[in-house]
Amino acid sequence: MIASNSVQAELQNVQPVKLVVEQVSKKFRSGGRHSHDVQALQNINLQVDEGEYVCLVGRSGCGKTTLLNVIAGLEKPDSGRILVDGKPVTEPGRDRMVMFQEAALFPWLDVLSNVLFGLRLKPNLTEADRIEVANFYLKMIGLEKFRHSNIHELSGGMKQRVALARALAPNPRVLLMDEPFGALDALTREQLYGDIQDIWLRRRKTIVFVTHNVREAVCLGDRVLVFSPNPGRIVEEYRIDLPRPRDINSVSLAEYSVAITRCLKGYGEDREVAE
Amino acid sequence: MKRFLRAGAFFVLVLLAWHYGALYAVKKGWLSPVLAPDPLSVGQYICGAFRDGSMTTAIWVTFRRLLVGYSLGLVIGLPLGLLTAQFKAFRDTIGLVALGLQTLPSVCWVPLALLWFQQSEKAMFFVVIMGSLWSVLIATETGVRNMPPIYVRAARTMGSRGLHTWIKVILPASLPFLVSGMKQGWAFAWRSLMAAEIYVTILTGDGLGRLLHYGRELLAMDQVLGVMIVIVLIGLMADKILFAPCERFLHRRWGLI
Numbered sequence A: 001m002i003a004s005n006s007v008q009a010e011l012q013n014v015q016p017v018k019l020v021v022e023q024v025s026k027k028f029r030s031g032g033r034h035s036h037d038v039q040a041l042q043n044i045n046l047q048v049d050e051g052e053y054v055c056l057v058g059r060s061g062c063g064k065t066t067l068l069n070v071i072a073g074l075e076k077p078d079s080g081r082i083l084v085d086g087k088p089v090t091e092p093g094r095d096r097m098v099m100f101q102e103a104a105l106f107p108w109l110d111v112l113s114n115v116l117f118g119l120r121l122k123p124n125l126t127e128a129d130r131i132e133v134a135n136f137y138l139k140m141i142g143l144e145k146f147r148h149s150n151i152h153e154l155s156g157g158m159k160q161r162v163a164l165a166r167a168l169a170p171n172p173r174v175l176l177m178d179e180p181f182g183a184l185d186a187l188t189r190e191q192l193y194g195d196i197q198d199i200w201l202r203r204r205k206t207i208v209f210v211t212h213n214v215r216e217a218v219c220l221g222d223r224v225l226v227f228s229p230n231p232g233r234i235v236e237e238y239r240i241d242l243p244r245p246r247d248i249n250s251v252s253l254a255e256y257s258v259a260i261t262r263c264l265k266g267y268g269e270d271r272e273v274a275e
Numbered sequence B: 001m002k003r004f005l006r007a008g009a010f011f012v013l014v015l016l017a018w019h020y021g022a023l024y025a026v027k028k029g030w031l032s033p034v035l036a037p038d039p040l041s042v043g044q045y046i047c048g049a050f051r052d053g054s055m056t057t058a059i060w061v062t063f064r065r066l067l068v069g070y071s072l073g074l075v076i077g078l079p080l081g082l083l084t085a086q087f088k089a090f091r092d093t094i095g096l097v098a099l100g101l102q103t104l105p106s107v108c109w110v111p112l113a114l115l116w117f118q119q120s121e122k123a124m125f126f127v128v129i130m131g132s133l134w135s136v137l138i139a140t141e142t143g144v145r146n147m148p149p150i151y152v153r154a155a156r157t158m159g160s161r162g163l164h165t166w167i168k169v170i171l172p173a174s175l176p177f178l179v180s181g182m183k184q185g186w187a188f189a190w191r192s193l194m195a196a197e198i199y200v201t202i203l204t205g206d207g208l209g210r211l212l213h214y215g216r217e218l219l220a221m222d223q224v225l226g227v228m229i230v231i232v233l234i235g236l237m238a239d240k241i242l243f244a245p246c247e248r249f250l251h252r253r254w255g256l257i
Helices: A005-011 A064-070 A109-118 A127-140 A156-167 A188-204 A214-220 A252-264 A271-273 B002-028 B039-053 B056-087 B088-102 B108-118 B120-143 B150-157 B164-174 B175-199 B208-217 B221-256
Strands: A019-029 A037-048 A053-057 A078-086 A094-098 A174-178 A208-211 A223-226 A233-239
Touching: A005 A127, A019 A064, A019 B056, A037 A064, A037 A233, A053 A064, A053 A214, A064 A094, A064 A174, A064 A208, A094 A156, A094 B150, A109 A127, A109 B120, A156 A188, A188 A214, A208 A214, A214 A223, A214 A233, A214 A271, A223 A252, A223 B039, A233 A252, B039 B056, B039 B221, B056 B088, B056 B120, B056 B175, B056 B208, B088 B120, B108 B120, B108 B175, B120 B175, B150 B164, B164 B175, B175 B208, B175 B221, B208 B221
Parallel strands: A053 A208, A053 A223, A094 A174, A174 A208
Antiparallel strands: A019 A037, A019 A078, A223 A233
16 A cells, blocks of 8 residues: 555654753642742753663652653743743643653553544544554554454553654654653563654654653653752763664663662752751 | 343242242132233233233333433523532531432422422423432532632643633533432432322323333232332332443543542
8 A cells, every 4th residue: 555645744743842841840749738939940941952762760759750741841930941943932832742751641542542542632633644643653663463452351552652743643753751661660660661662763753752761761761850859950961972773781870770769859858957 | 141041040930939939829718810910911001001001101201201300300400509619608608408309209209399389291201300309400410619720721732711611521420429319319200200100199180100000000010010110120220321321431431430
């Protein structure tokens, strides 16, 4: 079967994009009688280059997920702005797809329809085109045999792979990943590290990846940014100059993660108590 | 097949017990023969009533009342439930009213319906609507409010907005709650309609409840039992045809028990 022109165009990788975070701050009011403000983000400045893979590490509650949501357009910053390709972000958009910690797949749809969900919101494609595009991504993640399975029949790792296919299908220029492998077992995770690197090399996207797992960050990122909580800010930056694909168990990788973990501990809560 | 045989054997036993029980009760003088018909005469009544058309007419009259009333209950209850889930103003007003009225046994609406609409079909529609509306409304609200918000966030990143989000995400995501609410609404509507038909004469047509009531007035026990059996069968059929497919779908897709 010869793919129609529109499918060809759709499957062509889009140019990854430069992402700029400018002076972003955000406060949350914690509930309860003794309510106090939590400074989730304080003057965050960050530039992610075209096709760069940036990982944010930090303790839970340090604001890294908030930053991701602000970039996604799901939350508004109190001040500052996000620029994608020079244009400010005001709302969620298909150019920035998100992969959540829970797969967030729709249980009322089968695997294929989940991947089709974003595609069906794209005009200028026929239904046949959309199905072809969806199948392309299902094949990429190795689940084309499961296209008519129900979500509850999939394992945790399979669910995250479908979520990845769903995020890739509308051909975004930025991929935002919020601890996508956090709930998986170690073996499944290691397999997915391989998959994600492979896919990233093939379909170059600008990726912002949030995790609290330092080794994971070093394994995947071109750059690892260390977040410190309350107020949430970026305190350190590491460039990871290791060849790809990387193996999470390699020794050279461990050197980086030791240094980053030490840095993280320095900015941990124990230090705040000492102050 | 084995299950089928087992069920068949059980019902044959029930019929036999009924037959001999009735004979015994009459012989002992506990019941007059009029009040203890055997299964055969009840079967004869049902067949006869179908043949002379009185049963088919009654079923149709009752069914139409249910169908119209219940559909209207859904059409009103569903959007109101969505609004109640979405807006605080609705929750504090309509939501509160719904919560209160849901506790009102729906047959209590009959006197009001008669005064407003006289002995007409409208009165029956009204009773059925009031029976089903509130459960549907409350189930819709509960379903929407219990939906994991991550579904909407995920949909928004994929470009879904406004009405599309409601129809393609929020409604299907609350489907398990909707189905159970619709089922409850159906049960309330069915019960209130039967009660209303039994105790009120509606000039525009005799439903099953009326047929049951005439059975009592004519001292025709075979008719009373026959109509009761038909009512049970209709209830069973509604469950199997209307709700069982929905529940099977939920079970298959969601993996719900």
